[in-house]
Amino acid sequence: MNKYVIIVGAGVGGLATAVKLLSRGYKVVIYEKNNRIGGKVNLIETDKFRFDLTASILMTPKIYKDIFKYVGKDYRKYIKFIELDPLYRAFYYDRTYFDLFRDIGKLTESLEKLSKNDSIGYYNFLSNVYEKYLIADKYFLNNSFIDPLDFFNFTSLQKILKINTFSNAYKHISSYISSEKLRNLIAFQSLYVGISPFDGPNIYNLVPTISQLYGLTHPKGGMYSYIEALEKVIHEFNGKIITNTPVEEIIIENGSAIGIKSKLGIDKADIIVCNADFPYAIKELIKDTTAKGKYTDKKISNMNYSCSTFIMHLALKKKYPKLLVHNIYIGDNFKKNIQSAFVGKLPKIPSLYIYCPTKIDNSISSEDIECINIMVRVPNLLFNNITWNKKTINIMKKRIFYQLSNIDGLSDIQENIIYERVTTPNDMLTKFNSYGGTAFGLSPTILQTNYFRPNIKSPTVDNLYFVGSSVHPGTGISIVLLSSNLVVEEILKNNF
Ligand SMILES: Cc1cc2nc3c(=O)[nH]c(=O)nc-3n(C[C@H](O)[C@H](O)[C@H](O)COP(=O)(O)OP(=O)(O)OC[C@H]3O[C@@H](n4cnc5c(N)ncnc54)[C@H](O)[C@@H]3O)c2cc1C
Known part of the structure; x- marks a missing residue:
């Protein structure tokens, strides 16, 4: 066998696919444009600190662990997962x-402080979304839909109606919960897929629901430790x-597809798996217009x-000490400011997500130092109206420090900074x-x-x-890992 991929x-996504294919005897070579692997799950490293570049919230740890099981390895030899409780401080x-x-006891007590009705409402909300999640998991997230009939059949269509995803996430939350504080905290989490909770389908309420039901986990050393774990397995499999x-x-x-071209020349292979962002890859890496199929440049735009x-x-x-690992700050006029990222504007009163892994993980820096990431949703570059220069960066910094x-x-953070870097949408594009x-x-x-x-x-x-992220089933690390499962299944089916 030994087909070359x-x-x-x-x-x-690329690393997880490599691990699985290698374990099944394929010869695999990954080409990466950057010096450091991991893609968006990346690192800023100095001799004193280590910051996760972007992702920090690890949901559904089982999906992360399953890759090791699939290849016959014990994940505990590669990475340590620490369960978090509380999940968030808002x-x-x-x-x-x-x-x-x-913890359900502590959760109930804190919810009851908001109101007993909100406590009941929150549990009913979880139950409703949990049922939708189980349907999505069984019928949609783990199905590749290569054959249109896999989707356009009575069962699938019936299940779509059952998960009734048509009202927006915020409306759905509000139908269970009256506390605006709790509504906003839940809605903020459904933002993690990059769509507004005020417009996006309510199925993305599965983000806060999954976090609550399956918990959040911190990988020791930060999220990049998972990339290092996958890299180690890849090398073990040669x-x-x-x-x-x-x-x-x-x-x-x-x-x-018969190979790739790079500065090293042409490399011919039996199978090509493209992990570069789909719209970019179709536009830039595939030159043959017939091969683009329906994804013409116009359609991509x-x-x-x-x-x-x-x-x-x-x-x-x-x-x-006030910070937990995961913190959310809900600013005034939440809706208007959250919406601004989706209408091409910078939020004037940004709501913030603050990641503070040093709360529990002293492998990230020395003991008396706090390393934090503060994240704000902003418009993508396709709006073409914001230039990420020094002036824009300073505007954002000023707004964040004011909040x-x-x-x-946390009010004296600005006075205690000993190291600072920013990541902007330009980095996502160029890196x-x-x-x-x-x-x-x-x-x-x-x-x-x-x-x-x-x-x-x-x-x-x-x-x-x-x-x-840009292909089925979607974005977020665990969902991308599911997409690698689907790719591997399909390759094995067609090339055993
Ligand atoms: C700010 C931010 C916060 C996030 N937070 C979370 C979170 O908390 N939890 C979570 O689960 N998810 C989070 N995500 C989402 C998650 O990071 C992504 O969904 C996931 O990392 C995407 O992985 P990927 O394999 O699809 O693509 P990418 O990470 O984009 O990897 C694609 C790779 O292809 C390389 N490449 C591109 N073009 C070429 C080329 N021509 N030749 C060779 N190589 C090329 C790139 O350099 C890159 O290494 C976050 C994302 C961001 C940006």
Whole structure:
């Protein structure tokens, strides 16, 4: 056997696909444009600190662990997962805060402090979304929809109606919960797929629901430790990763992908898996117009794209005991400011997500230092109206520091900074070829999900597969890992 697979891109999707194919005897080489692997799950590292570049929230740890099981390895030898409780601390602009516990007793007590009706409402909300999640998991997330009949059949259509995803996430939350504070905290989490909770389908309420039911986990050393764990397994299986080598073209001949072109020359392979962002790859790496199929340049430009993010990475010279690992700040006029990222404006009163892994993990920096990421949703670059220069960055920083100054226990952050870096939408575009500088790829609107999202197998080119955020089933690390499962299943089916 020993078929040769080239993977374009060493994001989490490409790495997970490599691990599984190697374990089944395929020869695998990954070409990565950057010096460091991991794609958006990346790292800022100095001799004193280590910051996760973007992702920090680890949901559904089982999906992460299952990859190791699939290849016959014990994940505990590669990575340590630490369960979190409380899951989040939410700070509000009126200087109050609320802890969202995993433990059901503590959760009930804190919910009852809001009101007994909201406590009942929250549990009913979880139950409703949990049922939808189980349906989505069984019928949609783990089905590749390569054959249209996999989707357009009575059972699938019946299940779509059952999960009734048509009202927006915020309306759905509000039908169970009256506390605005709790509504906003839940809605903020459904933003993690890069779509507004005020417009996006309510199925994305499965993000807060899954976090509550399956918990949140911190990988020791931060999220990048998972990338390092996958890299280790790839090397154990004798896989090869070639860094600093952008692929320039996926070569297609007579309707089949036959190799790639890079500065190292042409490399011919039996199978190509493209992990580079789908819209970018179709536009830039596939030159043959027939091979693009329905994804013409015009169609790619007209699709809906997720928002982007502005991130401040700060090392602070003292500890901030008020911070947990995951913190959310809900600013005043929440709806208007959240919506701004989706209408091409910078939020004037940004709501914030603050990641503070040093709260529990001293492998990240020395003990008396806090390393935090502060993240704000901002428009993607396709709006074409915001230039991420020094002036824009300073505007955002000023707005963020102003909000922090209103939070008890965090108000002196600006005075205690000993290291600072920012990540902007430009970084998503230039470092990772994320189309339009988005954080989460193609927006997961109803008309861009399931059968309607780009598929993991090219319908027009043999031996060409796609894995990653902008293809089915969607964005977020665990969902991208599911997309790698689907790719591997399909390759094994067609090439055993
Ligand atoms: C700010 C932010 C916060 C996030 N937070 C979370 C979170 O908390 N939890 C979570 O689960 N998810 C989160 N996500 C989403 C998650 O990070 C992504 O869904 C996931 O990392 C995408 O992985 P991927 O493999 O699809 O693609 P990518 O990470 O984009 O990887 C693609 C790879 O292809 C490479 N590449 C591109 N073009 C070429 C080329 N021509 N030749 C060779 N290589 C190429 C890129 O350099 C990159 O390494 C977040 C994302 C962002 C941006």
